[in-house]
Amino acid sequence: MDVDSPPESDPEEPSGDGPADVPDWDDEYVDRVSDRLLHNYDLEKEYRVDGERFALYGRMELRSQKHFLHPSISIGEHGSTEHLFVQRVDRVDERTLDRFVEVGEGLADEWIETGEDHFSTDFTFVAVAPSIPESVRERVASFDGRTLLKYGYNGHYEINLVIVTPDEEELVASENADVATAFRLWEPIEREEPGVLDLLARRLQL
Numbered sequence: 001m002d003v004d005s006p007p008e009s010d011p012e013e014p015s016g017d018g019p020a021d022v023p024d025w026d027d028e029y030v031d032r033v034s035d036r037l038l039h040n041y042d043l044e045k046e047y048r049v050d051g052e053r054f055a056l057y058g059r060m061e062l063r064s065q066k067h068f069l070h071p072s073i074s075i076g077e078h079g080s081t082e083h084l085f086v087q088r089v090d091r092v093d094e095r096t097l098d099r100f101v102e103v104g105e106g107l108a109d110e111w112i113e114t115g116e117d118h119f120s121t122d123f124t125f126v127a128v129a130p131s132i133p134e135s136v137r138e139r140v141a142s143f144d145g146r147t148l149l150k151y152g153y154n155g156h157y158e159i160n161l162v163i164v165t166p167d168e169e170e171l172v173a174s175e176n177a178d179v180a181t182a183f184r185l186w187e188p189i190e191r192e193e194p195g196v197l198d199l200l201a202r203r204l205q206l
Contacts, residue, residue, distance in 0.1 A: 058084035100125035
């Protein structure tokens, strides 16, 4: 598989330091979405992997530690990573979804280093399309892309799917695609609502 290696990031902190680290996108919608992602994700533009070109690639890494009596005594550490891929398409169909799943499965084999400290790795694919066919909507809404590694002893990885039509202000996402919130530009992210980082942290039980 022809893949770019995932960019390095500090495993102790959420990715992204601020607007200076984020490229500008010619696509106004993607550029506005990046403004919502930049504090939690390392972002790249025109990312290529396995013959596919994605307008936006994002990577976020979280780590959870449990301590005994004192922070210097660590009794457990788990890591969670999300890889986000955004692609604008002329149309979305079953083949689009099949291709996303295929790329995700290949990257899971290439990128995941399994071990007892691995909690989860998510591969989230977002298609920005003019419309959402009903068959695609139904499949995405019911899609379950979780795979246990060594019966769960080495955590799991999950493939998430999101389809969004900005002009129609419609979005459908698989159940655990928490980042979908950032793509609903027509809906404000309320301060009292959990953000993307909060939702992922809950899944790690930070």
